[in-house]
Amino acid sequence: xxxxxxxxxxxxxxxxxxxxxxxxxxxxxxxxxxxxxxxxxxxxxxxxxxxxxxxxxxxxxxxxxxxxxxxxxxxxxxxxxxxxxxxxxxxxxxxxxxxxxxxxxxxxxxxxxxxxxxxxxxxxxxxxxxxxxxxxxxxxxxxxxxxxxxxxxxxxxxxxxxxxxxxxxxxxxxxxxxxxxxxxxxxxxxxxxxxxxxxxxxxx
Amino acid sequence: xxxxxxxxxxxxxxxxxxxxxxxxxxxxxxxxxxxxxxxxxxxxxxxxxxxxxxxxxxxxxxxxxxxxxxxxxxxxxxxxxxxxxxxxxxxxxxxxxxxxxxxxxxxxxxxxxxxxxxxxxxxxxxxxxxxxxxxxxxxxxxxxxxxxxxxxxxxxxxxxxxxxxxxxxxxxxxxxxxxxxxxxxxxxxxxxxxxxxxxxxxxx
DNA sequence: GTCTAATGAGTTGTAATTAC
DNA sequence: GTAATTACAACTCATTAGAC
Numbered sequence: 001x002x003x004x005x006x007x008x009x010x011x012x013x014x015x016x017x018x019x020x021x022x023x024x025x026x027x028x029x030x031x032x033x034x035x036x037x038x039x040x041x042x043x044x045x046x047x048x049x050x051x052x053x054x055x056x057x058x059x060x061x062x063x064x065x066x067x068x069x070x071x072x073x074x075x076x077x078x079x080x081x082x083x084x085x086x087x088x089x090x091x092x093x094x095x096x097x098x099x100x101x102x103x104x105x106x107x108x109x110x111x112x113x114x115x116x117x118x119x120x121x122x123x124x125x126x127x128x129x130x131x132x133x134x135x136x137x138x139x140x141x142x143x144x145x146x147x148x149x150x151x152x153x154x155x156x157x158x159x160x161x162x163x164x165x166x167x168x169x170x171x172x173x174x175x176x177x178x179x180x181x182x183x184x185x186x187x188x189x190x191x192x193x194x195x196x197x198x199x200x201x202x203x204x
Numbered sequence: 205x206x207x208x209x210x211x212x213x214x215x216x217x218x219x220x221x222x223x224x225x226x227x228x229x230x231x232x233x234x235x236x237x238x239x240x241x242x243x244x245x246x247x248x249x250x251x252x253x254x255x256x257x258x259x260x261x262x263x264x265x266x267x268x269x270x271x272x273x274x275x276x277x278x279x280x281x282x283x284x285x286x287x288x289x290x291x292x293x294x295x296x297x298x299x300x301x302x303x304x305x306x307x308x309x310x311x312x313x314x315x316x317x318x319x320x321x322x323x324x325x326x327x328x329x330x331x332x333x334x335x336x337x338x339x340x341x342x343x344x345x346x347x348x349x350x351x352x353x354x355x356x357x358x359x360x361x362x363x364x365x366x367x368x369x370x371x372x373x374x375x376x377x378x379x380x381x382x383x384x385x386x387x388x389x390x391x392x393x394x395x396x397x398x399x400x401x402x403x404x405x406x407x408x
Numbered sequence: 409g410t411c412t413a414a415t416g417a418g419t420t421g422t423a424a425t426t427a428c
Numbered sequence: 429g430t431a432a433t434t435a436c437a438a439c440t441c442a443t444t445a446g447a448c
Contacts, residue, residue: 061413061446081439102438103414110441111412265423265436285429307424314431315422 064104068094072101076108268308272298276305280312 064072071094075082082090082105091098268276275298279286286294286309295302 058414058445063447064413100413106439106441107413109439113440262424262435267423267437304423310430311423313429317430 062096062100064096068096072104072108076105080105080109080112266300266304268300272300276308276312280309280316284309284313284316 072090075086075090079086087098087101087105090096090101094101276294279290279294283290291302291305291309294300294305298305
């Protein structure tokens with residue numbers, strides 16, 4: 001397929017990775033309910049991740065520890081589409097770059113999708129052909145907040161004084177697609193984040 | 205699958221010289237070190253917002269929180285053409301720049317107009333066979349809703365002002381977990397009625 | 409060879425712009 | 429103000445490649 005498409009310049013990469021995430025003390029209560037709260041983190045990414053990937057090279061494959069996988073899997077089962085805050089949390093909790101978490105979820109979704117597809121063994125009902133695997137999609141917003149606490153605050157206090165400008169930037173893909181991979185992990189930082197929701201059914 | 209699609213759909217406007225040089229200053233510390241990493245959603249604005257007319261870059265896309273959207277939507281349903289004071293109020297209430305509010309209303313009007321026009325909206329039961337449009341995020345319902353939690357409309361005070369959601373309507377979509385059975389989940393946020401009629405060209 | 413993290417092209421919804 | 433457009437941002441899906 002790709003072959004024939006006009007290809008755009010594949011530019012190179014250049015990625016600088018982000019270094020980020022230091023394991024900070026995580027708040028005690030954060031995790032999702034019932035999840036394995038990983039208590040002895042210390043995993044670590046290959047380090048090639050941040051240190052300095054070969055410039056232009058694909059970032060090295062992250063090796064997740066068993067625990068990390070366990071946690072990720074747990075969260076995934078609960079919420080296949082975590083909100084950004086969740087990514088951030090996991091990022092901090094597992095000491096993995098945000099980007100890695102995001103990618104993991106993307107792959108996990110795909111994986112689930114695929115396996116669900118042919119998993120059916122006997123085939124049986126052929127309901128419509130559509131692979132609505134997304135059926136269970138719940139829109140991208142998952143509050144998941146705490147379990148025990150009375151839902152009080154979920155957030156905010158706006159600091160009106162100064163908002164952190166995100167400065168997230170990204171350039172046009174046309175010109176240089178590489179943008180997101182590296183420089184600014186999008187939100188890697190700026191803690192902001194938050195959610196949004198697309199509710200809007202119609203259209204098209 | 206993709207068959208021969210035109211390459212890029214829309215991009216390519218002008219390739220303006222993207223001066224990407226713009227230093228992206230990545231802010232080093234995003235998560236406040238030492239703080240619970242988790243969550244501090246606080247909406248932010250870019251700051252690019254008003255400073256100057258887009259010099260160089262378009263102001264970054266605001267991501268509304270669920271709550272903000274809820275409020276906006278509520279107000280919108282009541283008054284598609286708010287008066288200026290209303291904008292101000294919302295601005296303060298939601299901690300968003302005035303411009304953003306104004307723009308949101310403009311877009312909301314257009315959105316309502318369009319969808320009302322070509323879409324019966326009365327539910328879309330037809331079997332669409334739209335190719336493989338994966339309709340991902342279409343589901344407006346959130347999975348995780350706890351049953352009784354009061355939190356739903358906890359509006360709380362966001363920092364500065366107390367809120368008084370003036371006209372908050374029911375906007376919440378019903379959260380009905382209808383698991384399977386629906387081939388086409390499309391749900392419209394207002395099932396019936398609620399016609400989108402408002403939108404009369406106000407008065408002036 | 410398998411498994412799967414990482415990549416990138418393609419799609420969609422919509423905030424922000426521009427034109428009117 | 430509306431209408432049309434542009435630029436993102438978040439996603440899917442197909443691929444590529446790195447470690448076993």
